[in-house]
Amino acid sequence: MAAVRAGGVDGRGGRGGDVAGGHRELPVPGRVPGGHPAAEPVGVRVGQVAAVVLGVLAIGGEYGTRTIVPTLAAVPRRGLVLAAKAAAVAGLVRRAAGTAGVAGSLAAGRFVLPRNGFTAAAGYPPLSVLDGPTARAAAGSVLYLVLVALLGLGAAAAVRGTAGGLTGVLGLLWAAPVVVPLVGDDRWQERLERFAPMPAGLAVQATRALERLPVGPWAGLGVLAGWAALALLLGGTVLARRDA
Numbered sequence: 001m002a003a004v005r006a007g008g009v010d011g012r013g014g015r016g017g018d019v020a021g022g023h024r025e026l027p028v029p030g031r032v033p034g035g036h037p038a039a040e041p042v043g044v045r046v047g048q049v050a051a052v053v054l055g056v057l058a059i060g061g062e063y064g065t066r067t068i069v070p071t072l073a074a075v076p077r078r079g080l081v082l083a084a085k086a087a088a089v090a091g092l093v094r095r096a097a098g099t100a101g102v103a104g105s106l107a108a109g110r111f112v113l114p115r116n117g118f119t120a121a122a123g124y125p126p127l128s129v130l131d132g133p134t135a136r137a138a139a140g141s142v143l144y145l146v147l148v149a150l151l152g153l154g155a156a157a158a159v160r161g162t163a164g165g166l167t168g169v170l171g172l173l174w175a176a177p178v179v180v181p182l183v184g185d186d187r188w189q190e191r192l193e194r195f196a197p198m199p200a201g202l203a204v205q206a207t208r209a210l211e212r213l214p215v216g217p218w219a220g221l222g223v224l225a226g227w228a229a230l231a232l233l234l235g236g237t238v239l240a241r242r243d244a
């Protein structure tokens with residue numbers, strides 16, 4: 001998460017170039033619509049893979065080694081087991097992968113961006129956590145990583161294994177970015193971006209042209225939270241009803 005990037009949006013929040021503030025933003029495929037180089041750590045897309053792996057291994061690894069049996073014997077309340085794992089995973093991701101990584105990206109951006117033309121004179125003020133949109137994007141990126149880790153935990157508990165959990169969650173996260181460009185109907189593209197976990201969740205990184213987003217920043221993060229809650233509910237149900 002040691003790098004940041006810039007990009008532009010088209011009239012619908014797409015990936016074309018756009019003139020904003022008297023200068024032309026740089027179009028970058030796959031970026032967050034309405035984003036700003038100050039608040040778009042590219043490592044979040046890469047870091048989410050590590051977060052998912054951590055969440056999946058938190059319980060999937062125990063199924064693989066059968067250590068889940070003594071764990072459940074020691075703590076018969078299976079819901080409590082899953083809740084404890086969720087708390088541990090969320091705390092670890094927030095501290096290690098989230099806060100440190102996002103903060104590092106913002107710190108690096110203060111030095112890298114001005115040297116690449118993103119200056120106050122060009123319409124890009126220096127990065128500051130005191131800036132509302134930047135602070136929201138940074139904090140939201142941390143929450144995004146926590147939620148995808150919990151999504152992985154719930155999925156692994158539901159399928160009772162590592163391979164299925166990883167395949168299912170990574171496939172779910174990356175399905176929309178792959179499918180959306182192939183969909184010809186603009187309305188269906190917007191629906192996919194609004195309700196699919198990764199595009200919706202990453203809307204929290206947007207700092208400009210928020211009205212062009214298919215879903216608002218916090219609402220998008222709420223969509224991802226819904227997916228994570230559903231996965232945990234399903235995983236908790238399987239854990240409670242099936243033998244280890």
